[in-house]
Amino acid sequence: MTSDAKQPAVVEATGARRAFSPQGVKIWGIFGLLVAICLFTAISNHRFLRFGNIENLVHRTALIGILSVGAAFVIITGGIDLSIGSLVCLVGVLLPYLLVEHSWPVPLALVAVLGLSVAIGIAHGLLITKMRLQPFVVTLCGLLLYRGIARGLTGDQSQGFGVGFKSLRAIATSKLPIFGSQPGVFHLPATALILIVIAVVAAIFLNKTIYGRYLLALGNNPEAAKYSGINVDRTTIMAYVVCSTLAGIGGMLYVLDVNAAQPSDFGNFYELYAIAAAVLGGCSLRGGEGSITGVVIGAAVMVVLKNTINLVFPQYENMEFAIIGGVILIGVIVDELARRFVTARREAARQNKTNPPG
Amino acid sequence: MTNDSSPPLLEVRGISKQFSGVQALDNVSLTLSRGEVLAVVGENGAGKSTLMRIVAGVTQPTSGSIIVDGTPAEFPSVAQALKQGIALIHQELNLADNLSVAANIFLGREPLRFGTIDQRRIDQESQTFIDMVGLDVPPQTIVGTLPIGKQQLVEIAKALSTNARILIMDEPTSSLSERETQKLFDVVRGLRSRGVSVLYISHRLHEIEELADRVVVLRDGKYSGELPRDDIQRANIVRLMVGRDVSRFYQRTPHEPGDIIATANDLRTTKFPHRTVSFELRAGEIVGLAGLVGAGRSELLTTLFGVTPAVNGTLAVGTLHRPPRTVREAVAAGIMLAPEDRRRAGLFLPMSVKRNLSLASLRRDQRHGFLNHAAENRVSAEMVALMRIKTATDRQVVRYLSGGNQQKVVLGKWLCLEPKLLLLDEPTRGIDVGSKEEIYKLMDQLAARGVAILFASSELEEIIGLSDRVLVMHEGRITGELDRAAITEESVMQLATGGADRRERIGA
CATH class of the missing domain: 3.40.50.300 (P-loop containing nucleotide triphosphate hydrolases)
Incomplete structure (x- = not known):
């Protein structure tokens, strides 16, 4: 139509405009939600703002955040990974198992569990692309497989480091004295540093490299991606490898942090936390959309929400899942309504421009 | 009455x-x-x-x-x-x-x-x-x-x-x-x-x-x-x-076809594995691909483009000496396709005009895997101007463009890579008359610059008006080839319905 040029631009944002793009609005929205929950909790219980609590929240956010960034990669392709929690368990059990029971040298054990994570990601990717199996089914089988293997391998016995491996465990447990080393000031958990490195690399990959662009494009329309000469299979496999690798890193950090892993419940439901954080952070399960910043904030919302229940509503602690589920549901409903409202207004503006009244 | x-x-x-x-x-x-x-x-x-x-x-x-x-x-x-x-x-x-x-x-x-x-x-x-x-x-x-x-x-x-x-x-x-x-x-x-x-x-x-x-x-x-x-x-x-x-409406500037740039011999597509297709295409030639729905035109084009690899047979285009196994191979050889269903296979609707236009050339312009924003902006601006894409800004999301402008975006994505053999599947389907004329002009200009164009169309008017030569398909094979002088609605329809069974060359 010749009137295209007159239509209000429905544009994709770049630079300064990004904050006001649909994606930017989503990130500000989830950030607002985080601030609101924090304010509410801080007012309701003064213990929320204690440095110890905040350090703990940052630490937990970092661990969930690492898993969530991985989940986001898979979700951007339009897929899903349900095996994250079980892989956290398998790696979390294997690491002390190899080090303590079998006395493997530390570097070898680390390479082995990381290599296993990468291999699992490749296997998921190959089954989904070359065998054309559905991501849901493949990773559901993974969920059952990896936990089953972890339990069988160890005879369902808890695996731990005991009192050894202090320096290795420091990767997950140490706190960095960024504001000085005296007690009573905020120390940055080392895990936060790890998340920051991972998130920055992921964000650069997604927004600044051609492969990140391919990933967004194929999540958006895999058929058109294929017709544009993008290696859809390889890019998809890459996303599953990133997801499983980050799940493996997460599993290592979790077990180093808590010292022992019980195969029957270690990492239970973590895939759902990761997926929820990614969705809260602006990833669409339809694919083609997502921002790393949003996902990390989404992870923080999950963690703070749990803390809120502990501090403010301890009597409802057993309803934790219901409360988290309810808040996420309300969040996505508000997001959907806002999106419809914006679309309707845009549509109305278009109509008015094309057909001036009178 | x-x-x-x-x-x-x-x-x-x-x-x-x-x-x-x-x-x-x-x-x-x-x-x-x-x-x-x-x-x-x-x-x-x-x-x-x-x-x-x-x-x-x-x-x-x-x-x-x-x-x-x-x-x-x-x-x-x-x-x-x-x-x-x-x-x-x-x-x-x-x-x-x-x-x-x-x-x-x-x-x-x-x-x-x-x-x-x-x-x-x-x-x-x-x-x-x-x-x-x-x-x-x-x-x-x-x-x-x-x-x-x-x-x-x-x-x-x-x-x-x-x-x-x-x-x-x-x-x-x-x-x-x-x-x-x-x-x-x-x-x-x-x-x-x-x-x-x-x-x-x-x-x-x-x-x-x-x-x-x-x-x-x-x-x-x-x-x-x-x-x-x-x-x-x-x-x-x-x-x-x-x-x-x-x-x-169908303006053609007369020009001499150049050297043969594409030769297909006994090509078999997955849709019709028992039929073979052979043809030659010359630089600067516009060849129409006619046939009824289901005759195998789209399958032939997607096979030439490497989307569905050929069962066997040979194809020589530029540096490529066998049928492409992937789209990337086809594109590297200068074969590019604007698909029939552009919303499904040609466009990323929620993405901007710029991102759609630059997608295919990102690899060429990359800096060690990183996006080259300057090159991306240049490609986009050049193609918007060349294709006369009517949009306020190249950050406009393509979903909101008209069918004609969307098709220009699909074409622009490839033209910035300078194709040798351009494949067009129903290039003007669902497009307003003005854009149609522009696309016809563009095809003519590209042919004048030595690009070989193979286009499939269900509109006989278009086939007759644009083609230097027509290949007619019926049930997976080429039933005839018509030179410009011999292209009439009747001759095309007869071959398209299998009226003349063996392959024959009609006309001058």
Whole structure:
């Protein structure tokens, strides 16, 4: 139509405009939600703002955040990974198992569990692309497989480091004295540093490299991606490898942090936390959309929400899942309504421009 | 024929229809008399199908009214239209393949006996309608086993069984052979003599010359004019359709074809693994690929492009000496395709014009894997200017562009990589007349610069108007090759329907 040029631009944002793009609005929205929950909790219980609590929240956010960034990669392709929690368990059990029971040298054990994570990601990717199996089914089988293997391998016995491996465990447990080393000031958990490195690399990959662009494009329309000469299979496999690798890193950090892993419940439901954080952070399960910043904030919302229940509503602690589920549901409903409202207004503006009244 | 004092059977008065700001129909009126075959013609996007869908109650008009037998009627649903005797025969047939002919005819209106379906009565009563459309199969035949032409007759029988007085036929012959088409025409003539009126939509102008009592032409959603029986001639229709002289519409600058740049030998596609395809293409040549729906044109193009790798055979284009196994291989050799269904396979609708245009050239312009924003901006700006893409900014999301501009985005994505062999599958489907002309001009310019163009089109006008040479396909193989002088609607259709069985070269 010749009137295209007159239509209000429905544009994709770049630079300064990004904050006001649909994606930017989503990130500000989830950030607002985080601030609101924090304010509410801080007012309701003064213990929320204690440095110890905040350090703990940052630490937990970092661990969930690492898993969530991985989940986001898979979700951007339009897929899903349900095996994250079980892989956290398998790696979390294997690491002390190899080090303590079998006395493997530390570097070898680390390479082995990381290599296993990468291999699992490749296997998921190959089954989904070359065998054309559905991501849901493949990773559901993974969920059952990896936990089953972890339990069988160890005879369902808890695996731990005991009192050894202090320096290795420091990767997950140490706190960095960024504001000085005296007690009573905020120390940055080392895990936060790890998340920051991972998130920055992921964000650069997604927004600044051609492969990140391919990933967004194929999540958006895999058929058109294929017709544009993008290696859809390889890019998809890459996303599953990133997801499983980050799940493996997460599993290592979790077990180093808590010292022992019980195969029957270690990492239970973590895939759902990761997926929820990614969705809260602006990833669409339809694919083609997502921002790393949003996902990390989404992870923080999950963690703070749990803390809120502990501090403010301890009597409802057993309803934790219901409360988290309810808040996420309300969040996505508000997001959907806002999106419809914006679309309707845009549509109305278009109509008015094309057909001036009178 | 019609009595002036009695009102027409159907009158459509001042119908307009808008889709999200796009004016699909603008104040269109027409009348239909009893026992009349009225052809409605126009280019893709002219609004024919929208008008028919409104008359059949599938969609509602933004304004205007429909009058049946002199009384205003409203069709909020297909059921309401059916009650008034208006039935739409869809382009894609709406039959249950797994049920019998009789069961399809009475689908949803099955006569019951003791609460169960009265099979005997269905078979008996459906026979009447089966006879009416000259269908020579028993009522118990499973529809899925019938050829497409006979399925169409079942659809018509089904419409007649609802006492339809007005049949709307939307491109009924698009997948029929010549013989099946003639059979359908006989049925339509029979219906006409019984007083049934037919609204007939078709691209095939010779069919309209043969069948129609009157022609109404739509152009860009507006009423463009009409022709009585005696004036129904191709030239007249086309003039009303495009609003100008056809020879000027399809402008070609004459030029000598250059060296052979693509040679295909005994190529087999996965869709037709038992048929081989061989041809040569020269630089600067525009070659039309004609054939009926399902003849294997799209499969040939996607095979040349590496989307569905060839079963075997050879292909030589530039540095490539075998059929491409991936799209990337094809693109590296300079083979590029604008696919038939551009919304599904050509575009990223929620992404910007810039990101769509630059996607294919990101790899060429990369800096060690990183995006080269300067190059991306330059590619985008150049292509917006070259293709004359009408958009306020290249950050506009392509979903909101018109069909013509969307197609230009698909083409622009490849042109910045300078193709040697450009494959176009239905390049002007669903595009307004203005954009069409621009795309034709562009094809001509590219050919003049030495690009070989192989384009598939279901519009014979386009094939005839643009091609230096035509390859005609039928059931997976090339049944003939026509030089410019020999390209006529008749010669193409004959080869497309398998009329001439062995491959032959007709013409100079």
